[in-house]
Amino acid sequence: MASERHVHVGAVQVGGGAPVAVQTMTKTETANLQATMDQIRTVADAGADIVRVAVPRDRDVEALKTIVEQSPIPIIADIHFNHTLALKAIDAGAHCIRLNPGNIGGPEKVAEVIAKAKQAGTPIRVGVNSGSLPAHLRDLEYSNPVDALVTAAVETVELMERLDFHDFKVSMKSTSVPNTIASNRLLSEKIPYPLHLGVTEAGTKWSGSLKSAVGLGTLLADGIGDTIRISLSTFHAEEEVKVAWEILKALKLRERGPVLIACPTCGRLQFDMDSVVVEVERRLEAYADPLEVSILGCAVNGIGEARHADFGITGAKDSGMIYSKGEPLKKVKTENLVDELFAEIDKYYEAGKVVVRDEAAAAEAAQWLAENEDEFAITPERIAAAEKAKAEEEAELASAMLKVDEDESPVAGRRFKRDGQAA
Numbered sequence: 001m002a003s004e005r006h007v008h009v010g011a012v013q014v015g016g017g018a019p020v021a022v023q024t025m026t027k028t029e030t031a032n033l034q035a036t037m038d039q040i041r042t043v044a045d046a047g048a049d050i051v052r053v054a055v056p057r058d059r060d061v062e063a064l065k066t067i068v069e070q071s072p073i074p075i076i077a078d079i080h081f082n083h084t085l086a087l088k089a090i091d092a093g094a095h096c097i098r099l100n101p102g103n104i105g106g107p108e109k110v111a112e113v114i115a116k117a118k119q120a121g122t123p124i125r126v127g128v129n130s131g132s133l134p135a136h137l138r139d140l141e142y143s144n145p146v147d148a149l150v151t152a153a154v155e156t157v158e159l160m161e162r163l164d165f166h167d168f169k170v171s172m173k174s175t176s177v178p179n180t181i182a183s184n185r186l187l188s189e190k191i192p193y194p195l196h197l198g199v200t201e202a203g204t205k206w207s208g209s210l211k212s213a214v215g216l217g218t219l220l221a222d223g224i225g226d227t228i229r230i231s232l233s234t235f236h237a238e239e240e241v242k243v244a245w246e247i248l249k250a251l252k253l254r255e256r257g258p259v260l261i262a263c264p265t266c267g268r269l270q271f272d273m274d275s276v277v278v279e280v281e282r283r284l285e286a287y288a289d290p291l292e293v294s295i296l297g298c299a300v301n302g303i304g305e306a307r308h309a310d311f312g313i314t315g316a317k318d319s320g321m322i323y324s325k326g327e328p329l330k331k332v333k334t335e336n337l338v339d340e341l342f343a344e345i346d347k348y349y350e351a352g353k354v355v356v357r358d359e360a361a362a363a364e365a366a367q368w369l370a371e372n373e374d375e376f377a378i379t380p381e382r383i384a385a386a387e388k389a390k391a392e393e394e395a396e397l398a399s400a401m402l403k404v405d406e407d408e409s410p411v412a413g414r415r416f417k418r419d420g421q422a423a
């Protein structure tokens, strides 16, 4: 379950019950200071709490010092194979070092890096990857890849503990979603250290986002995972950050910016809702609050389904309606739906987060809604009315049965004789 221990990557706590930290990795050559800093600022604006940069060459580690000084968010130096780069990255002030002890050149070199990290107070992310497990686990990997991953991770943790080092988090990466889920579930029961979650080489924005949402979402819903990175094949690292946030927002683990809800559309749609959704999503990026905005393609089901939304729109062929918390606000022309929606949202903020209602406009909108609701649609209001009518009918029937007139009974005079009546 959720990790007991935590580390601090700069000012960001990871683990120990802290909010799940969003991280990503720059895709630039780290030594290209301008490009790397531009990307770091972009991902920070998109909501990254932490960013990792690759440090494969001396010129990258030279740039690292400036990057650490200028970055608005903590920097993790990503090191493979070369332990001297890890030592130099610690000297450069990296807020955390990522290394896989299995590929850094042997136990002495790992011990050297750990000693330096301990002295500098630099946390380490240690990890294992399904593609590079130690040789003694290859057979196990073939027969049981989950056990092999977990064994490798536990061995790494034991190595850190033998070095009397506890300032670390652990990642266990696999390209397989089921193996990612199973191995992290197992590992979370075995160690108290924070877990970094990710599905490695997840794929394109489309498939990688889905794989990550399924794999990481399942673990996060179980309370497992302290920081996440979505790996997507795109140069735009901010896309990884956006996907990470959508996963956290969907699970209500963290809040950031507005939440957009939109119906899937169907044959009842009579306006260009695709462009409306895209435009609303784009304009909502300017708002920081977790405002919930709903877009319904038609009013067939009323607006009951969107009664929790702070604001919403529903359209038809020529006109549509703006509503708030399930109550009509205003009828507008279809082409003005988006502008009018944002006018209402801005009025709400200007009034100190109070919905501003014009009763005449609201009445006109309610009238439009009544005319546009499908008379056969099963709205929540109609379900409630039908249930009430049925209950009343049943109550009437029950009371009628209590007042059976014996003269009208089908058995009257056949099974028994009343006093004074002929048999």
Ligand code: SF4
Residues within 6 Å of the ligand: 263, 264, 265, 266, 267, 268, 269, 296, 297, 298, 299, 300, 301
């Ligand atoms: S709200 Fe209307 S357009 Fe959207 S899916 Fe439902 S019935 Fe279809």
